[in-house]
Amino acid sequence: MPPSRDEIIAIISEEARIDEAKLTSDVTLASLDIASLDVVSVLFAIEDKNGVEIPVEAINPAQTLGQFVDGILAKVSAV
Amino acid sequence: MGCISGLGQGTAQTWARAAAGQSAIAPFGLPRNEDERTTGPAAPIGEVNDSGVAAHFDRRAIGQLDPLSRYALIAATEAIGEAGLIGDPVLDRRTAISIGCGSGGNTTFETAYRRLYERGQNRVHPQTIPAAMISAPASQIAMLFGVHGPAMTIASACASSAHAIGEAMHMIRAGRVEVAIAGGAEACLTLGSWVAWASLGAMASDTCRPFSIDRQGLVLGEGAAILVLEAWEHAIARRATIHGELIGYGASTDAAHITAPDQAGIEAAIRAAHADATLALDVPVLISSHGTGTGLNDATEARALKAIYGATLAESLVIATKSAHGHLIGGSGALEFLLGLKALQAGLAPPSAII
Numbered sequence A: 001m002p003p004s005r006d007e008i009i010a011i012i013s014e015e016a017r018i019d020e021a022k023l024t025s026d027v028t029l030a031s032l033d034i035a036s037l038d039v040v041s042v043l044f045a046i047e048d049k050n051g052v053e054i055p056v057e058a059i060n061p062a063q064t065l066g067q068f069v070d071g072i073l074a075k076v077s078a079v
Numbered sequence B: 001m002g003c004i005s006g007l008g009q010g011t012a013q014t015w016a017r018a019a020a021g022q023s024a025i026a027p028f029g030l031p032r033n034e035d036e037r038t039t040g041p042a043a044p045i046g047e048v049n050d051s052g053v054a055a056h057f058d059r060r061a062i063g064q065l066d067p068l069s070r071y072a073l074i075a076a077t078e079a080i081g082e083a084g085l086i087g088d089p090v091l092d093r094r095t096a097i098s099i100g101c102g103s104g105g106n107t108t109f110e111t112a113y114r115r116l117y118e119r120g121q122n123r124v125h126p127q128t129i130p131a132a133m134i135s136a137p138a139s140q141i142a143m144l145f146g147v148h149g150p151a152m153t154i155a156s157a158c159a160s161s162a163h164a165i166g167e168a169m170h171m172i173r174a175g176r177v178e179v180a181i182a183g184g185a186e187a188c189l190t191l192g193s194w195v196a197w198a199s200l201g202a203m204a205s206d207t208c209r210p211f212s213i214d215r216q217g218l219v220l221g222e223g224a225a226i227l228v229l230e231a232w233e234h235a236i237a238r239r240a241t242i243h244g245e246l247i248g249y250g251a252s253t254d255a256a257h258i259t260a261p262d263q264a265g266i267e268a269a270i271r272a273a274h275a276d277a278t279l280a281l282d283v284p285v286l287i288s289s290h291g292t293g294t295g296l297n298d299a300t301e302a303r304a305l306k307a308i309y310g311a312t313l314a315e316s317l318v319i320a321t322k323s324a325h326g327h328l329i330g331g332s333g334a335l336e337f338l339l340g341l342k343a344l345q346a347g348l349a350p351p352s353a354i355i
Helices: A005-016 A037-052 A066-075 B013-018 B051-055 B066-082 B106-118 B128-132 B135-145 B158-174 B189-199 B232-237 B263-277 B296-313 B329-346
Strands: B003-006 B025-030 B038-042 B095-101 B151-154 B179-186 B223-230 B286-288 B317-321
Touching: A005 A037, A005 A066, A037 A066, A037 B106, B003 B013, B003 B066, B003 B329, B013 B329, B025 B158, B038 B189, B051 B066, B066 B106, B066 B135, B066 B179, B066 B223, B095 B135, B095 B158, B095 B189, B095 B329, B106 B128, B106 B189, B128 B135, B135 B151, B158 B179, B158 B223, B158 B329, B179 B329, B223 B232, B223 B329, B263 B296, B286 B329, B317 B329
Parallel strands: B095 B151, B095 B179, B286 B317
Antiparallel strands: B003 B223, B025 B038, B179 B223
């Protein structure tokens, strides 16, 4: 079963070590100060849990958190 | 002093449970949190509380950690905090780090291998090497506490952290540093590591019974133990709490067999330690033994102790705490040193915990 939006937010919070309260859908990745390595860690955690491959090139810092999560959900649901 | 193992987190809890004869050894299944493929006794760490580390450092500074480094940082933070040295200028240039590990970050390597071999994926996490390398715990401690002196890892199998403590003592004696953060860690309760240990034929199927006639073998544990060693004058000058004085260290190499212990090698190390400490062999002592619970080790170790101490051995105490915390491999020597020191302080020899 694909993960829920909340589960993905929890993974982002854990891997990027940012409080969940700050992870609202309208903030951009750049404004959250998420290092590119942390974005990779989020993707790997989701890949390991769901057996998908998500190319890191598809992510850019100008994306909002909502767009980032949408992109992940699209990949995971396509499996 | 600081530690974490199956007995719990922190020196106080660890000692209390060991002194009460409690054991962390219980039925255990791997892989963790998944469909179990293999089961047996082990002494796993349950809850891990990072709040002690988080109280001093931004959790984002800690980065990607294998459990190996995570355990080492928790133990180091307790030890350095209790020593009152967090933020002390001595950490900057006059401190060494000496950490013993038997293997590296098993969890991180195995996660990467599962991607490659099991799932046919082509990429692994970019932090795989820095997280899994055997020197990661020493490096992470150095970065967290701002230690710019030598930070080294000693890998000599089950003797790793005992060597790490002894070599650190000599660095202080030689005047190279005032303080040494010394100890060891291991995080080997992973499927690949477990199966490899099992194939060695040294693992017990029930529990760890050191020096017992019915012993079956060793039981794996995990965790870390770290001590702060300090030059005597430095500790006195800053009115530090002194738990004990490390007066000697001896090391030898069997150069005989890659796994089987050798009585002559054990005797040589003990004699060297007494010579270094200028301590006579006929003085009753407390011996925190290796006592793995394997047929070969315990018999050889017992013969070596009898050969060295003779009649005095009857007046000495031999403790074997792997029955409580399992075999921490590279981390064992440090945890057994810590428990031995607590036993001396309390005037109480913890019993062998046999379920």
